[in-house]
Amino acid sequence: MLISKKDLVATFPTSSSRLVFILYMAMFIAQGLLVTLSREGGSEYKYNPTTVVLSTEIFKLITSASIFISQNSLKQLITTLKSETSVPLLYFIPAGLYCAYNNLAFLNLQYLTPTTYFMFMQIRLLLTGLIYQILFKRKLSSMQWFSLALLTTGCILHGYNHNNTQTSEESSTAVQSLTFLPLFFILTQVLCSVFGGVYNEYIIKGKGSETDIMIQNIYMYLNSIICNIILLSLKGELSTAFSLESLNSVLQTYVVVLMLNNTFLGIVTSLFLKQLNSIVKAFASALELIFTALLCWPILGIPVRVETMLSILIISAAVILYAKNPLPLKQDSTQLPTDHKYNSPKK
Template sequence: MAAKRPSSGGKWKQLFPTKCSLFVFLAYMALFINQGIMVTASQRADNSYSYNTVTVVLLSEATKLVVSFLLYLRENKASELFAEMSQHTRVLALYMVPALLYCLYNNLAFVNLAAYDPTTYFLLLQLRVVVTGIVFQVLFKKQLSKWQWVSLFILTLGCIVKQLNVTEKNAQVVTSPKTDDITSHMVSSLFSVHTGLVLLQVLCSCLAGVYNEKLLKDIGAEVHIMVQNVFMYIDSILCNAAVLLMRGELGSAFTVTALSQIWQPAVIVIIINNAAVGIVTSFFLRNLNSILKTFASALELMFTAVLSWLIFGIDIGWWTVLAIALVTYASWMYAQNPVVNRGRLDQLEGSQTSEEVRLVSSETTEV
């Protein structure tokens, strides 16, 4: 007898197990869209920044640390936090891996955008969709189905097509708009040292996201999520401080002059929004997974295009329309067969439920 296919309600339940997980998904996209808009608003006319970007990242990590600490204290005592931290020092050490990877990713973004035209940069960056799938399979030993892979490739194609709209606009402003010149420029850009740096950036993004999920759901599943956030942000602060030290800016980054450049409404909003992104991402990876996170990022790209049209009057070309159609179709296809990855969370929750039942039974027997 043929296996019964899950209903649309069952598929939705697999995609978003709880109402909270749907809220986390939407909040993740909204915060990232807002981050892009705010960073653009803080730029000078020449697209440079008046503030030290590494310091902003470090202050964002410090804000995340304080928020995580306060959220933990809502239900627990400070002594319990320090007890958990001393009990799980191995998890604290392991969080140095994603912290270092995210630190590299954030700083490589500035290096690569200075070396590449945005079109080539964003084209190469879309490799993270497929790479995330490969890393996910390796770390979690969970094979993706044929249709899940197809949806990932369609999603990648949609992101690439979105950038063709940028290519078309750039081609119109080239002083010598010969097809051979444009093609030659793209090919020479692809085979340079910086191509390796972009690929390293892609790898950092994928490894950090999937490994962070591994820590949340498997290795550190029994550790409170806010304690894990504290681990992550302590390590992130150390990594970004090391970057400032290597650049010889550790002292100058916190002078009155440097901090006055950061103490602007737009930059403060960036720090707060970035802190919110970090907290929401931890809930995203805990309740959902890295594969769905790539779809959220792609949908974010599409929503940004629509919002840019509505807010800034930036035209949406036919390439963008096609990209939105591809990403929408890929998202629908994925929703028919979503990845379900709970790690050891179900096992731990089952053990806690069994323990509660045992305690209730023993109390009833005594009575």
């Protein structure tokens, strides 16, 4: 059962959507690897993760504004920002969720290997389908639900068998660490990912459909910076996050590359949601898992077990099944055109 050219066109109607899909996967895979590499073999980060998250949001804001200005003008940017009222406020919801998601990613990767981390994160697949149906009022077919369920099964398989391959003492420690606090953190991150991603797409294709995508990114990252500052204040880390020591700590090669990668990942994600949808994004996340597992062996020395290979086969089958039964993009009344020309704000 192979994916035909017709299947690919149905899933990715334009060449730009295919490029965005590939870039999204590549950057997301790099994120997990870079976060692990940035620990330099230790279990603790030698830098302030919150400083990295906030700095990255600032980079995203600057990049989005720069792209818009290069395509239009600074005057047009100022005029647009002044004219919008409702859309910027809507972005506080996904911005807050993404703020929690980004900070939890650093915490969860301290407990889990990148492969296991992505395995547990795939619980979001079925939730994405459910939330997508509710917000967009588009019913998924039984075959699409089956492919999502198969995808979820493959993704969870490795995480379940990972504990069974350890010694009793290691297994006891793993069960304790994976069942209680880390499990709570990973489930919280899953919920933030699902609601944040689908609601972000809902804004892009709904209330913000007449607003340029880079302007929407500016709203997102402005609100995200505010949310991160609030989080730092609540944690009592606002002053330490901007201390000379914290700022110097992020000036490491892997950390700088991590921030740059996440900056462009944010831009690519917005284009992904504009040209494709959250369901395809869920399958992209599963494919990231396959490549992360394979790359962790030569780069991080983390072996690929038999159960991991089995889960990869199940995920591959699910991806092929969905590609043959995709949710048609052309039926989405809120789908935007693929060009990025500026849309004047309503007066």
